[in-house]
Amino acid sequence: MSETPDSQQSHAPELEDDQPYLHRLLSWRVMRRWLFAVVCLATLIGLFYAVEDWRGRRAWEKCRRELEAKGVVLDWNAFIPPSVPDDQNIFKAPKMAEWFVRGSFLDSFRDDKAKPPKEMAPFTARQGSDPGAKDVLVAEVDVVAPAPALGSEHGGEVLRFEDPAAGDQAAKLLAAATGPCAEGPTACVIVGRPLDQIKPAHLVIGAEAAPSVGALKGFLTESPAAKARLGVLGGDYLQVSPAGSNLFRVWLKWRAYSAADYLAWTQPVEADFDVMRQGLERPLVRIDGDYQRPYERPIPNFVRLRTVAQMLAQRALCYLLLGQPKAAWHELAPVRGMCLMLEGKPASNAPTLVDAMIDVAITGLYTSIIQDGLARHAWQEPELAAIQQQLEEVNLIPLLSRSFNAERAATCRTVESTPPSELVKLFGFGGEVRFWLDRLKDPRYVLVRFAPRGWIYQNMCVGAPQEQRLLEALEVPNNQVLPGKLEQVAGQAGAAFRRSSPYTFLAAVALPNFVKATQIMARNQTLANEAFIACGLERYRLAHGQYPDDLDALVPQFAAKLPHDLIGGQPLNYHRTADGRFVLYSVGWNEKDDGGVPGKTVAEGDWVWQ
Helix, strand or coil: CCCCCHHHHHHHHHHHHHHHHHHCCCCCCHHHHHHHHHHHHHHHHHHHHHHHHHHHHHHHHHHHHHHHCCCCCCHHHHHHHCCCCCCEHHCCCCCCCCCHHEHHHHHHHEEEEEECCCCCCCCCCCCCCCCCCCCCEECCCCCEECCCHHHCCCCCCCECCCCHHHHHHHHHHHHHCCCCEEECCCCCEECCCCCCCCCCEEEEEECCCCCHHHHHHHHHHHHHHHHHHHHCCCCCEEEEEEEEEEEEEEEEECCCCEHHHHHHHHHHHHHHHHHHHHHHHHCECCCCCCCCCCCCCEEEEEHHHHHHHHHHHHHHHHHHHCCCCHHHHHHHHHHHHHHHHCCCCCCCCCCCCCHHHHHHHHHHHHHHHHHHHHHCCCCCHHHHHHHHHHHHHCCCHHHHHHHHHHHHHHHHHHHCCCCHHHHHCCCCCCCCCCCHHHHHHHHHHHHHCCCCHHHHHHHHHHHHHHHHHCCCECCCCCCCCCHHHHHHHHHHHHHHHHHHCCCCHHHHHCCCCCHHHHHHHHHHHHHHHHHHHHHHHHHHHHHHCCCCHHHHHHHHHHCCCCECEECCCEEEEEEEECCCEEEECCCCCCCCCCCEECCCCCEEEEEEEE
């Protein structure tokens, strides 16, 4: 009865044996071995980081020397803008810094979220409601059997759906219904007459069967003559909707303003525009701030600059529709002046790539209003001469080149002096997740945060030379762009970056889209050059009653010097047409003369002044 059960006897020896095993495992001799292994591993990791850091820094120093030997400036200190006298600084004029300066680029990535942006005041029309939120009926369309006798029954001439010339006639009726109108910069239609005076046209279209909505819209807008006559009322600006059996209504698709209503609605901001005009009379630009950390320096308020430029351009368009070119120029001139805040004069300043591209966009907006006024023959000699004087100063190629160079130097300074914890915020790696463990799922975050610093330098060795090769497609001294060379180098860079490597991952992210930025810049600079010539042609027409046979007739009375084509460096193409107009165009991005035929994209066809 006192014997121990077999099960208990069988376990007893095992418990006794475990104690010596644990004792041996936790003994000082074993622990020393584990500690030695850990120390060895840490030493190997330390040596790995040290070697990679040394290799990366050495490679970057060699790369830097080679680039600097070619005249490339990589020292950020060379791009820090010098001090300028306060009385010549735009941003020292009353209200200019308050209105048009914001925090640094890095503020939006900080953990303590940036304060919400200030409202658009003072550049907000607060007095009354927006007068443009209205639906405007342009025409009512009856579709009938194609019998001539039915025309009088429906109160108008029957337009045969199959007749190509009928589209032109329909365009005349639609244009007569609305009167002078134009596309506004804020995705709207500006109409010269009061909206309540627009009387919808009544169109009677003869067809065997009721057309679809799409077919009817094509009939109203797609003939060549219709496109020329309708202007903003063509294509996407019209909306056709069924209103019953064989009955359709045609509306302006976008919101509409009458020119007088928009001017009255924005009248409260005129005093602020006058303050801005006084500030823009100063020749130099420097925003106060610390420039030692490139991405911490203050930057212009891009949203406000764009919004104010759009408001001024839209007011200029309203005055053009009302037949007041002097007032239109008063509104438009500061739009070009606003670019001075982005171009960073004196020339040693370092505009960011965003500065340059906002400048390019505002320049495009500016030339589009000039183009609209020329199409209407609204500008007169005094305004045309003043416009040409401003257009002569538009020179976007050096601006874009300087911004690329400054961005590269800023990136080099930042990578060399910024700890990994700040770099991941700057590049936005892992920035959209709340928990730090989730950030480890982003390999870019892991590489920047924990990889050897030398790998970052190796990325700089890849990125900086690639940028230089791309920059060589901008021939600043000759004021030319080389699209073929740029596309070739960009293709080589893309192929290199598609190969996943710790030596290229950051360079691929940091490299800006050179091709797209250069395309847009070249297109808008070409439009500015064409606008300069078009103003000279209009001045010639006002003086002689017709356009000249060739552009040389403009020099020197109507143009001191003719700009050449940015693509290829040859003179811009020009000829007078049989109807007394003219065709003016650049060969465009494809570097091929397509006979003045524009393409569907900026990379296709000729860049035609229209």
